[in-house]
Amino acid sequence: MLGQMMDAPLLITDLLRHAETYHGDTEIVSRTVEGPVHRYSYHDAARRARQLANALARLGVAEGDTVATLAWNGYRHYELYYAISGTGAICHTVNPRLFADQIAYIVNHGEAGVLCFDLTFLPMVEQLAPTLPAIRHYVLLTDRAHMPSTTSLPDLLCYEELLAAERDDYAWPRLDEQTASGLCYTSGTTGHPKGVLYSHRSTVLHALSSSLPDAFGVSADSCILPVVPMFHVNAWGFPYSATLNGAKLVLPGPKLDPESLYELIEAEGVTLAAGVPTVWMALLQHCEQRDLTLSSLERVIVGGSAVPETMIEQLAFHGADLRQLWGMTELSPVGTTSSPKLKHRRADAAERRRLQLTQGRPIYGVALRLVDAAGKVLPNDGVTFGRLQVQSVWALSRYFHRERDASHSDDGWFDTGDVATIDADGYMRITDRTKDVIKSGGEWISSIELENILIGHPAVAEAAAVGVAHPKWDERPLMVVVLKPGATVSREELLAFFAGKVAKWWLPDDVVIVDELPHTATGKLQKMALRERFRAYRWPDGA
Incomplete structure (x- = not known):
């Protein structure tokens, strides 16, 4: 019936x-x-x-x-x-x-x-x-x-x-x-x-679920600034979720520099903003240099690449909560957000910060799993690394003008190309892209975790970790770093900054300081370009 x-x-x-x-x-x-x-x-x-x-x-x-x-x-x-x-x-x-x-x-x-x-x-x-x-x-x-x-x-x-x-x-x-x-x-x-x-169906369902409190938290009393472009995965769906809820929508046009964004946020009373980490790092630096405060901002949705812990602290200083998003073009794009649960009200600050540094747990309509190289499903124990796969009512079934390809498993899961862990509560942490993971002596090293640590150094504006060929260990991690304007720091000081933060065999063997890092058109680090640039890199004696 x-x-x-x-x-x-x-x-x-x-x-x-x-x-x-x-x-x-x-x-x-x-x-x-x-x-x-x-x-x-x-x-x-x-x-x-x-x-x-x-x-x-x-x-x-x-x-x-x-x-x-x-x-x-x-x-x-x-x-x-x-x-x-x-x-x-x-x-x-x-x-x-x-x-x-x-x-x-x-x-x-x-x-x-x-x-x-x-x-x-x-x-x-x-x-x-x-x-x-x-x-x-x-x-x-x-x-x-x-x-x-x-x-x-x-x-x-x-x-x-x-x-x-x-x-x-x-x-x-x-x-x-x-x-x-x-x-x-x-x-x-x-x-x-x-x-x-x-x-239409996938877009409306995505707008409904991404609006929920455990996702973006969009409502009729929100004032939303999507810095993420409308030409990139529909600005993470905000033109739809804002409309669904009747939220005030503030569109930045072509002026994405920190000064213009700050003026717009303050003038329009923006409560919720979304964009990639580099946008917020530049805006926070602008505020710090001019002793400015983001008076209306309550929440910032950050995605596209991993978030340094210092950004969480800086936004908290302005009274804004950072919520990570993980997603893909193939997922419309939202898959997870780093929202807390009721039990985390009792957690200490370190535990709450740990959750914010994950890519979060699935929003309604999304399921995640980890598999090994043979396709065997792995446990959600927060420790085991595996290939991240996803199912959703707003995930693609095949690419446009293509038949079903190797990105889909026989039982209908989409392989994201990410390596991750998932804990018992569903909180997922991206440890690398499958093509970016550093394989040293038969073990995996997370380039993302190394990058997040070094970005925490006060002199570092941006960092990338890449695996470079090594005569003994197959690959070893090399850090490629951009410094903040006017900052000076030695190679030895940057390497010492990792002490006690990762296992000894994860410690990078060298640091190279450059003027800028290569990025894709959507703001992501181009690891492939860096690997090609440092393909013939010669390790220092003793490394």
Whole structure:
């Protein structure tokens, strides 16, 4: 016997309809590429999204078509999120920080027929256009006053003129909830980037679960600043979770420097912010140098790479709680957050800090397990290392335009490529990527743990640990370090900083100080580039 409850598809447009109806006067604030700060409400955004849906139909965009975006976090990009998916088309967010040939590959592989882009990227798009044969329409996300006087792009369209020509009474179709809604590509550090095709159902469920108190803790009294880009895994879903809850949304546009972020946080009363560690390290350094306080900030969601313990302490000084996130493009992206349990109220400060330094426990809808090289399931004892695998209603079943591949096990689990431990309460700690783990004398050394320790040194701004070939031990850890501006420190002092913090055989054998470390387009350390750079490194005598 089936239950006798109303049945309706889970659709992205229903998030916007709810926000318009019950949170219509709540603000969406954006720094614009043109300069001024733009303000409007969910009611305004919903109206303009309907106008945009009509405009897309006039451009010939049909259900199942792909519309690509090259844009910052701003209100026009937000409108594209809802209008494209709401019509049954696919919102394909493209990372403008990638190399030109990667962008061309992604746009072409995603089969986009329309490309919408910010003014910042006009020269890039003009350069790319000859390599994008399927693009029928180029739409510049600006008004007539800021349209270029000359351009090599054929029939360049003005976004604001497209909207102004349309009515706002578009009726959102009642799509099948499994209809494709969004397309994001992995960073592509090896080989071509791979596409992950999200559905309305997966996106709405992800927004619901990531909003929960044990995840992001989003509510109608939140003021949210997603520094994580809308071109990177849908800004961790915040354009959806904020809308679902009617939270005030603050979009930073192209100005991601510490001074601009501080001004926006203070001016708008931001309570919840999200981004990669390098963003917050720079902001905290800015505050420290100028004796500034983050007065409204209550919680910071940090993901993309491991968090140094000093960042937790610095944010706590400003009254903000740090919560780690772990996820992947393939996981929409949220898998775990480092939220405490009731029993941890009785825990001492050291235990609570230990939890914050993990990548956290699964949010509802996500299951994790560890397996060995043979695929045998390993225990959740907090000690045993294994390959991390995941299942979720918002995890990919296969990559776009690919058949099922080796990343999925025979019993339906996705192999993340991470090495981790999981304790009895489900708290997971990433110890390395499978390709980054340092193998010394047949044993594994966690590069991430070594990095986190050295980042705690007051002179160190950033650190990377890589395995370098060793004549006796196969590999040994080499630390590659960037110092804080004006800081000086010796190699011996940095090596001594590890004493008593790790097992002796984990101790790095040398430290190299460099001006900068290589990063991917999404801010992650490029360990592969470092390994290549130091492939022929000669260890000092005695190492």
